[in-house]
Amino acid sequence: MISNIAIVDLLLTITAGLFSILWGIFIYLSLKESEPRAAGIFFLSGALFLLLYLLVLFTDNQHLKWLLLVVPYLPVFILLIPVGGPAPDTETFKGNRIDERDIMFSRRLLEEGTEDYNNYYSKYPERKQADDETRARPGFLSERSLFYDPLLFAAADASFETVKALAPEIDGPVSDKKISVSSDKVTGFIKKWGKMLGTINVGITPLRDYHLYSHRGRDHNYGTPVDNDHKFAIAFTVEMSRYMMDRAPKGPAIMESARKYMDAGAIAVQIAWFIRNLGYEARAHIDGNYEVVCPLVARDAGLGEIGRMGLLMTPAHGPRVRLGVVTTNLKLDPDKQKQDPTLIDFCNKCRKCATVCPSQSISYTGREIIDEKKRWQINQESCYDYWCSSGTDCGWCISVCPYAHPDNLLHRIVRYGIKRSAIFLKLAVPIDDLFYGKNPGPKELPDWMRL
Ligand code: SF4
Ligand code: SF4
Structure with a gap:
């Protein structure tokens, strides 16, 4: 015995x-x-x-x-053991459209003395002084900026220029030979093919009014009302490299941003082209050419939640993704919105992005009702002002997010625990601080990135 x-x-x-x-x-x-x-x-x-x-x-x-x-x-x-946990947040978003002319990407392009400049600041005089100061800073990819690096900035610029080259392809003629396809078959096809094209996830939502900008805010489209009567939106995510984002807010972060805008743009253009080949209208929404607010579309397509930094938080990669959207009149099967309340609950406890943000643009408090949507929103003015000094699009908040760790066994176990147990969720924040630091700084540039 x-x-x-x-x-x-x-x-x-x-x-x-x-x-x-x-x-x-x-x-x-x-x-x-x-x-x-x-x-x-x-x-x-x-x-x-x-x-x-x-x-x-x-x-x-x-x-x-x-x-x-x-x-x-x-x-x-x-x-x-499933212990406690937040109640599912079943709130659906509603509210008015956002005017693209109000976002900093548009405001930075306003030139003093022009009609657009005068019109904008006679409507919003309180924004003028801070915007003028931001425009006076060195700016994106500038030689005078804090993190100027001729090699890395040239690479980022090359990717941005390639995205621009895609612009003429976002929309186009529709084939007059309409192919009859069932909504479930073609939805399945787009999702599978989307993965092969390089997406992490593809989701479908009915296109809602608040997904659309009210007016365009860029270049020759400035002030044009958005008139898009498509019924469906396909949203997808592409992964941003951890290796590159670990170096945020330095040059590699903007290199990676630009590269992923390009990848998302190329995928969106292909999907839109495919749908037009089938005989249905479709438009790709890519960097610099959006008619939609991508995070709102992606959230409703079931790809994640809007986290503390105002970006889409996905379950497996957190905010370390770029988004692409295609709107269409092709009938598709929308996804059931799989809201994950633990993402919001984790953000409520974490605040790591708010701690590291060099411009203190991220709120430390709970979600607020912003235009009939309960969500977080960053201070876009101060964030953008920092970008114009640093020369990059920063991304420090993305790099430190505990959800942005690589999607491997170790972090999958942690994410599983967070989802399953309220005790685990509570412990995960201090454990992340212990293992990765409360306020982690950018990693060194590797040799191949140095001149
Ligand atoms: S760093 Fe923390 S608070 Fe910020 S988005 Fe990520 S999980 Fe949420
Ligand atoms: S990108 Fe940088 S400046 Fe902007 S919110 Fe994130 S950490 Fe702050």
């Missing part, structure tokens, strides 16, 4: 073996992510546990052995 002593020793040995394998994987993944601090904490905690285990194994204290056996499984229980 196996004695109690033999059983506990056997279980302790198995536990220590499993624990060592798991911790070994976590150390490997942390090193792969270039997170030496996290790897060090895993190593030290693992070594401490194994030392404790060896000491206890060679004692005769059975109580201590059983205690040590239970302790490593506690986090597993916390992870698996």
